[in-house]
Amino acid sequence: MRAMRLHALNERLRLDEIEPPVPAPGEVRLRVEACGLNFADTLHVKGRYQEKKTLPSALGGEVCGIVDALGEGVEGLARGDRVAALVGEGLAEFTLADARLCTPAPEGMSPEAAASFQVAYGTSHVALDHLAKMRPGERLLVTGAAGGVGLTAVEIGKLMGAEVIACARGAERLEIARRAGADHLLDSETQDIREVCLGLGGLDVVYDAVGGDQWTAAFRSCRFGARLLPIGFASGEVPQIPANLLLVKNLTAIGFWVGAYKTHAPEVLSGSLAQLFAWWSEGKLTPHVSNVLPLEEAEAGLDLLRNRTATGKVVVRIG
Known part of the structure; x- marks a missing residue:
């Protein structure tokens, strides 16, 4: 089979011909039709992701x-089933x-x-619903709101009944967030995040995929009892959280890494995806795929994520 593989850190991917893998007990083998790329993939190239790969x-x-094939003990799936999987x-x-994640x-x-x-919508749904327990009428700030993950947070936040503030760079990106349902648009290049958010009455939930100064401004815009979700650090700067301000405002900072749920609570992820697919079937969610590339051009897809030029998801079409 063909595979685009990383052979050494900080190198470009290579197109290899290798033997297909054999499923272990509890696993299935999939003939891949399409693969979604995420910012985490660019971190794997640098060796900076939480999970380290063996190269x-x-x-x-x-x-x-x-x-395509089932390992020993797999139930509820059959050859020919079309599934989404982490x-x-x-x-x-x-x-x-893992059959439990199909x-x-x-x-x-x-x-x-x-x-x-799965990664974009799943991250946003589990974060906002399962962890932050966001309620209708609460005010939600989404940073990086035109990116692959942030855009889903805008869409799901609106679906859950929140008043959504979308923060992104430039009018073009903000227009994409507006079409996803954002109530307020905030240009991170020309507007003061704290001033805008406090002017609207402060924040109940923060969904931050950027980190750095944007996290700091959002943190200082929170109302009493707000919940903050550090989802990613696209700015390259991991923020530090002042515990004294958590105490004074009774704030809650909630860490969320989807990879941990794959191991410790796969049922949360599969349950979330089933709900998301049901919403899609009802016409309530509209995934925004901005770029589709063939397998041999996967490196170009990573460049779109590195340069933050993608608006929505980058997908590699394989089968």
């Missing part, structure tokens, strides 16, 4: 594919997946859409 290794953590090496013609893809959903749902 050489393919990147890509989410796919849509057809069940995986370890998705940039390949075949990959392995969710049937809705009829009529494109491979690109199904592959792009």
Whole structure:
């Protein structure tokens, strides 16, 4: 099979011909149709992600594919089933997946859409619903609101009944967030985040994919009892959280890494994805895939994420 693999840190991916993997007990092998790329993949290239890969290794953590083979003990799945799954090496013609993390893809959903749902929509849904327990009428700030993950937070936040402030760079990106349902648009290059948020009455929930100065401004814009979700650090600066301000305002900072749920609570992820697919089937969610590339151009997809030029999801079409 063909696979785009990383052989050494800080190098470009190479297109390799290797043997297809064999599923272990509890696993299935998928014939990959499409693989979603995420900012985490760019961190894997640098060796800076929480989870370290043994090289050489393919990147890509989410796919849509057809069940091709089943490991011992797998129940509820059969060869030929079309599923979305969180995986370890998705940039390949075949990959392995934990059967517990395979969710049937809705009829009529494109491979690109199904592959792009799990990390972006799943992160936002689990963060806002399961962790922050956001309620209708609360005010939500989303930083990096036109990115692959941030845009889903805008959409899900609005679906959950929040008043959504979308923070992004420039009118073009903010227009994308507006179409996703944002109530207020905040240009991070020309406007003062704290001034705007306090002017609206302060924040109840912060969904921050940027870090750095944007986190600091959002933190200082929180109302009593607000919840803050540090989702990622696209700015390259990991913020420090002053515990004294947590105390004074009764704030809660909630860490969330989707990879930990794969090991410790896979049922939370599969349950979330089932709900998200149901919303898609009802016409309540519209995934925004901005770029679709062939397998041999996966490196160009990573460049779109590194340069923060993608608006929405970047997907590699394989099968």
